[in-house]
Amino acid sequence: MAAAPDGLSHEPAGHPLLPLALVLGVLAVSTAAIFIKLCDDAPAVVIAAARLGIASVLLVPGAAAVRGRRLFDIPLACVKHVLLAGVFLALHFLLWIASLKHTSVLSSVVIVTTNPIFVGIMSFLLFKERVGRRLVAAIVIAAIGGALIALSDVGATGGSLYGDGLALGGAVMASCYFLVGRKLRRDLHVLSYITPVYATTAVILVAIALLTGLSFAGYAPATYLYFVLLAVGPQLIGHGSLNFSLRYVTATVVAIVLLGEPIGSSILAYFFLDERVTVLQIFGGVLILAGIFLAARTPSPTT
Numbered sequence: 001m002a003a004a005p006d007g008l009s010h011e012p013a014g015h016p017l018l019p020l021a022l023v024l025g026v027l028a029v030s031t032a033a034i035f036i037k038l039c040d041d042a043p044a045v046v047i048a049a050a051r052l053g054i055a056s057v058l059l060v061p062g063a064a065a066v067r068g069r070r071l072f073d074i075p076l077a078c079v080k081h082v083l084l085a086g087v088f089l090a091l092h093f094l095l096w097i098a099s100l101k102h103t104s105v106l107s108s109v110v111i112v113t114t115n116p117i118f119v120g121i122m123s124f125l126l127f128k129e130r131v132g133r134r135l136v137a138a139i140v141i142a143a144i145g146g147a148l149i150a151l152s153d154v155g156a157t158g159g160s161l162y163g164d165g166l167a168l169g170g171a172v173m174a175s176c177y178f179l180v181g182r183k184l185r186r187d188l189h190v191l192s193y194i195t196p197v198y199a200t201t202a203v204i205l206v207a208i209a210l211l212t213g214l215s216f217a218g219y220a221p222a223t224y225l226y227f228v229l230l231a232v233g234p235q236l237i238g239h240g241s242l243n244f245s246l247r248y249v250t251a252t253v254v255a256i257v258l259l260g261e262p263i264g265s266s267i268l269a270y271f272f273l274d275e276r277v278t279v280l281q282i283f284g285g286v287l288i289l290a291g292i293f294l295a296a297r298t299p300s301p302t303t
Contacts, residue, residue, distance in 0.1 A: 015248050021241040022249075022257050028238030030264030033105045034272055035226045035233070036097050042219050044098035045212065047227070049205035052093065054231035056199045063191040071192055081184050082193075086200025088177035094205065096170030103163025105269035106277050107149050109262040110285045111167035116255050116295040117142050118175035126179075134294050142291025148284030190243050198235075255296035259289050 015021075039047050064071050074082065099108045117139055123129040146168075153160035184193050209216070242254055262285060269275040277285075 025241030026260045032234035033265045035230045045209045048093040050227035051230040052202035055235040056202045063195045085180040085197045089201040090204040092173035099163040099166035103160040106266040108167045109265045112170045114171045115174040138291040138294035145284040145287025152280035
């Protein structure tokens with residue numbers, strides 16, 4: 001998943017572990033698509049629920065040890081936004097993981113990483129925030145890149161175009177999550193933010209799985225290992241490292257660093273999944289990444 005929410009205060013001083021945290025964060029999140037692809041016997045909602053459920057169970061004791069009673073010191077006015085963030089995050093994971101069942105790692109990860117562009121569009125539509133020429137250019141460039149990827153996936157086996165659409169929906173849901181998170185992080189400590197949001201997301205996904213008659217039993221032993229690796233690697237180590245970095249650098253820097261995720265995921269997919277990429281996918285991916293870079297560098301409003 002891509003950029004973290006804006007609206008955070010940052011310390012001017014750096015940290016000796018900051019470069020390691022950024023590199024580790026990108027490497028960890030780059031493995032997510034690979035682990036999901038390897039869970040080929042589990043439905044998307046089960047994978048999503050397992051990822052967030054295990055992450056929540058592992059996160060709560062550590063977060064409680066750090067924050068104590070303050071962990072759940074959440075203003076009543078923020079509770080509804082925490083629940084809303086959980087809904088958007090659940091839909092993001094559900095759509096994105098489902099997309100990987102139908103399209104390639106490159107197409108899915110590049111498309112779902114476009115959330116900085118949708119954050120800009122939604123900020124204009126919902127909050128009337130000004131859209132500068134840089135963001136307009138980013139939207140146009142990314143749209144052309146998306147069209148090239150869609151063109152490369154037309155007629156591909158496995159419903160690749162459908163998978164691209166699911167990834168796009170995942171990007172929109174991630175953008176909604178980040179917009180809500182931008183507001184929440186002004187009032188909440190990072191652990192008081194992610195702990196209840198992850199738990200809410202897990203409950204929603206587990207409920208969806210059970211209500212649709214799906215089971216969490218009967219999968220291959222390796223699948224359960226991938227569930228744990230998804231929770232520990234991309235979710236806790238990956239997102240944890242990036243949230244740590246946000247204390248010392250802006251969300252823009254993290255968003256730009258995260259452009260390495262589609263590249264890392266595609267390289268891993270080549271070696272571990274034997275996924276090849278087409279020329280159109282490469283050109284489309286480069287254009288989308290250029291658009292994301294422009295969008296991420298668009299100054300955020302201070303309101």
